[in-house]
Amino acid sequence: MSTSEPSGTPALELRALGKTYGRGARGKRAVDDVSLSVRHGEVYGFLGPNGAGKSTTIRMALGLIRPTDGEALLFGRPVSDKQALRRVGSLVDGGTFYPFLSGRDNLRVLARTQGHDGARIEAVLERVDLANDAKRKVKGYSTGMKQRLGVAAALLDDPDLVILDEPANGLDAAGIQDMRNLLRGLAADGKAVFLSSHLLHEVQQICDRVAIVHKGKLLRESSIRDLLDHGQALRVEAEPLDTAETALQGKWPVERAPDGLRVQAPRADAPAIVRQLVEAGADVFRVGPDDQSLEEIFLTMTRDTDA
Amino acid sequence: MLDAVRAEALKLRRHRATWLMVWIYPIAIALIMIGVLLYGAFSAHDSGPPQSAAEWIQDSAMLWKIPTSGPGRFLIAGFAAVVFAGEYGWNTWKLIIPARTRWQLIAAKWAVALGFLVIALVAADLIMLLGGWLGSLQDGQLPAGVTLAAVAEAHWKAGVHALLPIIYTIAFAGLFAILTQSILATMILSIAIVVIEGMLPLIAIFFHGYAPALTTWLVKVLPFYHMANLGAWAKGGVVIPFGPNEILSMSWTTSFWALTAWIVAAGAATQLRFLRQDLN
Numbered sequence: 001m002s003t004s005e006p007s008g009t010p011a012l013e014l015r016a017l018g019k020t021y022g023r024g025a026r027g028k029r030a031v032d033d034v035s036l037s038v039r040h041g042e043v044y045g046f047l048g049p050n051g052a053g054k055s056t057t058i059r060m061a062l063g064l065i066r067p068t069d070g071e072a073l074l075f076g077r078p079v080s081d082k083q084a085l086r087r088v089g090s091l092v093d094g095g096t097f098y099p100f101l102s103g104r105d106n107l108r109v110l111a112r113t114q115g116h117d118g119a120r121i122e123a124v125l126e127r128v129d130l131a132n133d134a135k136r137k138v139k140g141y142s143t144g145m146k147q148r149l150g151v152a153a154a155l156l157d158d159p160d161l162v163i164l165d166e167p168a169n170g171l172d173a174a175g176i177q178d179m180r181n182l183l184r185g186l187a188a189d190g191k192a193v194f195l196s197s198h199l200l201h202e203v204q205q206i207c208d209r210v211a212i213v214h215k216g217k218l219l220r221e222s223s224i225r226d227l228l229d230h231g232q233a234l235r236v237e238a239e240p241l242d243t244a245e246t247a248l249q250g251k252w253p254v255e256r257a258p259d260g261l262r263v264q265a266p267r268a269d270a271p272a273i274v275r276q277l278v279e280a281g282a283d284v285f286r287v288g289p290d291d292q293s294l295e296e297i298f299l300t301m302t303r304d305t306d307a
Numbered sequence: 308m309l310d311a312v313r314a315e316a317l318k319l320r321r322h323r324a325t326w327l328m329v330w331i332y333p334i335a336i337a338l339i340m341i342g343v344l345l346y347g348a349f350s351a352h353d354s355g356p357p358q359s360a361a362e363w364i365q366d367s368a369m370l371w372k373i374p375t376s377g378p379g380r381f382l383i384a385g386f387a388a389v390v391f392a393g394e395y396g397w398n399t400w401k402l403i404i405p406a407r408t409r410w411q412l413i414a415a416k417w418a419v420a421l422g423f424l425v426i427a428l429v430a431a432d433l434i435m436l437l438g439g440w441l442g443s444l445q446d447g448q449l450p451a452g453v454t455l456a457a458v459a460e461a462h463w464k465a466g467v468h469a470l471l472p473i474i475y476t477i478a479f480a481g482l483f484a485i486l487t488q489s490i491l492a493t494m495i496l497s498i499a500i501v502v503i504e505g506m507l508p509l510i511a512i513f514f515h516g517y518a519p520a521l522t523t524w525l526v527k528v529l530p531f532y533h534m535a536n537l538g539a540w541a542k543g544g545v546v547i548p549f550g551p552n553e554i555l556s557m558s559w560t561t562s563f564w565a566l567t568a569w570i571v572a573a574g575a576a577t578q579l580r581f582l583r584q585d586l587n
């Protein structure tokens with residue numbers, strides 16, 4: 001596919017995107033002022049709990065839903081520009097297909113609708129490991145097979161931007177591993193990948209950047225590295241915890257963590273922290289760098305918003 | 308645009324609804340004709356009084372009355388309901404909308420719904436004609452005066468007269484499908500229209516007693532009378548007596564243009580609604 005836009009133009013850009021369902025007092029704000037951009041060659045994760053507005057945002061980016069505010073741009077052009085939209089491959093709702101047609105015929109229908117003869121059908125079926133089941137009617141497919149056919153459909157026209165709504169849903173461990181490799185491969189080919197997911201561990205492994213949404217609002221957009229890097233913090237496991245917390249509180253900022261204490265201190269302070277704890281009569285089990293997972297950060301951020 | 312039509316045809320040509328509501332015409336007519344010919348071949352029967360050429364030709368084009376009849380229109384509306392509202396039920400608009408402009412997707416559905424029906428009806432008509440010809444040969448010979456040109460003209464006229472009611476039924480079923488997003492609701496509304504058309508004389512007489520001017524105006528403007536008028540073209544149209552001193556009778560041409568205007572309006576409303584529709 002051609003890339004005629006100026007270099008540096010994001011593959012997907014959302015500008016103050018908003019959607020309200022209904023009107024007046026009964027109106028429900030599903031998406032509120034969401035701005036982000038997805039660059040070529042990166043895998044971008046869109047994280048949020050159920051009802052956060054992820055799917056609504058994706059539908060607006062695909063022209064399925066009209067935004068109430070703001071705009072979605074594909075390769076610098078509005079979504080209404082069909083040429084821009086033709087460069088996008090998408091998977092929404094876990095792959096929606098004609099149940100009475102075979103997997104291959106579904107792709108033929110899509111290829112015809114896209115305006116080509118479907119020369120890549122067999123290749124994409126091979127790529128998602130569905131070539132042997134392509135003759136079967138889709139109504140007999142498992143959830144994972146539909147999901148894989150959805151990915152095949154998304155890749156059919158060799159898109160420059162791939163938008164996937166919960167692509168790992170219904171996949172087994174091997175399928176998730178394949179999906180991970182596939183998405184990283186697409187990014188390595190210079191394509192932009194935008195995926196929504198609730199599988200935070202997967203997002204942490206696949207994505208270069210993430211946006212966290214909650215109740216329709218964008219809480220944070222950042223690279224995975226920046227998000228996970230909380231500066232200089234140490235995780236301390238000691239007993240009794242109250243004694244340990246009291247002993248450290250005067251010298252370092254301390255907060256309770258799920259399995260101990262989180263101390264804002266550089267690595268060089270670790271010996272002093274141990275000495276302080278021992279002098280206070282606490283038993284020290286572990287002092288090490290605080291590797292907070294994306295899941296913990298995500299839960300903390302969404303909990304803070306709820307509060 | 309042609310690709311969109313091909314995609315739509317590929318999708319629907321072997322769908323169960325297409326077999327039951329479209330391909331049923333040539334299949335049923337073929338079976339009936341085979342049955343009649345077999346009966347004629349193996350049983351001694353009186354072929355009755357000889358038919359005139361005009362009667363034979365008129366009977367041979369009888370098939371074209373089916374799509375303008377109530378049951379025929381139920382089938383057409385049912386098929387159109389599946390074509391248009393099926394995408395909501397299968398949740399497949401999301402698959403195809405990013406690939407093509409919305410107006411083209413709707414236009415492709417009109418083209419395929421009409422195209423399939425015309426193909427099926429023409430095929431059924433030809434089968435019926437062939438069966439009638441073989442039946443006449445079985446009984447003796449064709450009535451004198453039956454020429455290929457006369458047969459072709461009669462069938463062409465009958466087909467053309469049936470076309471507008473078919474398009475009208477598809478147009479309104481398509482509109483109902485986009486508005487209700489449901490095959491069942493589309494069918495119910497389409498059936499309601501056919502029923503109203505059938506009851507129009509009674510309804511008109513009833514309301515004319517209370518609001519004569521308004522009733523006359525509504526009957527003239529709404530599509531129901533015009534549809535019935537076109538459907539009865541062979542009998543010279545439909546006359547509605549509002550009372551002892553007032554009747555409504557309009558020309559075929561007036562009804563043709565009135566119905567065309569309604570079809571265009573229904574088509575435009577379908578496109579506009581679909582263009583602005585959120586597909587969650």
